[in-house]
Amino acid sequence: METKGKRMMVIRFSALGDVAMTLPVIYSLAERYPELDIDIVTRPFFARLFINKPTNVHVTGIDFKNDFKGIKGLLRLLKQLKSLHPDCVADLHNVSRSWIIDCYFRLRGVKVAMVDKMRGSRKRLFRTGEAQPDFIDRYAKVFSRLGFPVELTFNSLFSYKKHKPAFSIMHPAIGIAPFARYYNKIYPTDMMQKVIHNLTNAGYNIYLFGGRGEEADTLKEWADKTKGCISLAGSYPLENELVLMGEMDAMISMDSSNQHMASLTGTPVISVWGSTTPSCGFMAYKQDRDNAIYLGLQCQPCSVGGSPECPEGHFNCMRKLDPGIIVNKVKEIVHKS
Numbered sequence: 001m002e003t004k005g006k007r008m009m010v011i012r013f014s015a016l017g018d019v020a021m022t023l024p025v026i027y028s029l030a031e032r033y034p035e036l037d038i039d040i041v042t043r044p045f046f047a048r049l050f051i052n053k054p055t056n057v058h059v060t061g062i063d064f065k066n067d068f069k070g071i072k073g074l075l076r077l078l079k080q081l082k083s084l085h086p087d088c089v090a091d092l093h094n095v096s097r098s099w100i101i102d103c104y105f106r107l108r109g110v111k112v113a114m115v116d117k118m119r120g121s122r123k124r125l126f127r128t129g130e131a132q133p134d135f136i137d138r139y140a141k142v143f144s145r146l147g148f149p150v151e152l153t154f155n156s157l158f159s160y161k162k163h164k165p166a167f168s169i170m171h172p173a174i175g176i177a178p179f180a181r182y183y184n185k186i187y188p189t190d191m192m193q194k195v196i197h198n199l200t201n202a203g204y205n206i207y208l209f210g211g212r213g214e215e216a217d218t219l220k221e222w223a224d225k226t227k228g229c230i231s232l233a234g235s236y237p238l239e240n241e242l243v244l245m246g247e248m249d250a251m252i253s254m255d256s257s258n259q260h261m262a263s264l265t266g267t268p269v270i271s272v273w274g275s276t277t278p279s280c281g282f283m284a285y286k287q288d289r290d291n292a293i294y295l296g297l298q299c300q301p302c303s304v305g306g307s308p309e310c311p312e313g314h315f316n317c318m319r320k321l322d323p324g325i326i327v328n329k330v331k332e333i334v335h336k337s
Contacts, residue, residue: 182306
């Protein structure tokens with residue numbers, strides 16, 4: 001296909017983990033078609049994920065709260081996006097806001113393809129556990145429908161350019177990101193502290209990752225009472241966190257944005273699943289499914305993206321998951337490396 005002078009607009013506004021999952025596909029696409037200009041449209045904070053990007057990838061940060069609020073703001077946004085002059089649009093979000101953008105460009109004769117969220121098959125997922133395709137593969141199919149088939153060749157954000165970490169990491173180094181947006185995706189904190197205690201006693205150096213505010217305060221308390229444990233939460237900007245994740249020998253994460261961010265750096269991830277399982281389609285890029293830890297109870301999964309409480313009231317998917325399983329998986333991965 002002739003790609004010289006062609007432009008593609010890619011839409012994915014949120015959330016952090018979902019935007020992170022687009023990077024391996026977009027970077028692979030950019031390297032496969034170096035004469036194709038690719039305009040990424042996302043929120044300003046998420047735009048910071050796109051470090052060491054190919055030269056034909058351009059990122060536009062859209063601030064809906066301040067610059068494009070309401071109907072007038074949407075009209076300004078459409079005018080700004082029109083100025084990009086896309087020849088095709090890849091909608092990797094598939095929500096009402098992106099539908100308006102899709103419709104606007106379709107009316108102007110621009111080819112649009114949208115990610116299939118398979119909303120109609122979710123009842124079957126909950127009833128039978130039938131796995132949905134991973135979202136990364138679904139993103140790749142969007143580009144194929146636009147006439148740009150792509151193989152996933154991406155390895156790491158740091159494959160071609162190394163970044164020095166903010167400080168020297170002590171090895172063996174294990175990163176732990178114990179939080180997620182929803183309660184029923186979080187391994188109970190008392191049990192996670194047992195994981196940390198067992199790992200530090202075994203000689204591992206623990207680095208805690210989390211957000212600012214309450215998460216940072218909690219992780220500081222954990223670190224202060226545990227020798228060999230350091231909290232990084234709230235201390236570094238996103239770009240620096242990615243560099244530090246890339247220095248870890250392994251990461252422990254919930255089904256959260258952190259598993260996807262760590263995967264962008266090529267670090268092995270031990271993912272811990274509760275209300276969701278890998279069958280929901282959110283397995284991180286190039287991660288070994290044997291490192292995805294979940295019990296496979298009859299009630300799993302009970303949601304696709306998480307929820308504030310356990311619908312059964314017992315939270316057995318996490319409460320019955322022995323900390324030793326996570327500790328042994330860490331030892332297995334580090335020993336292999």
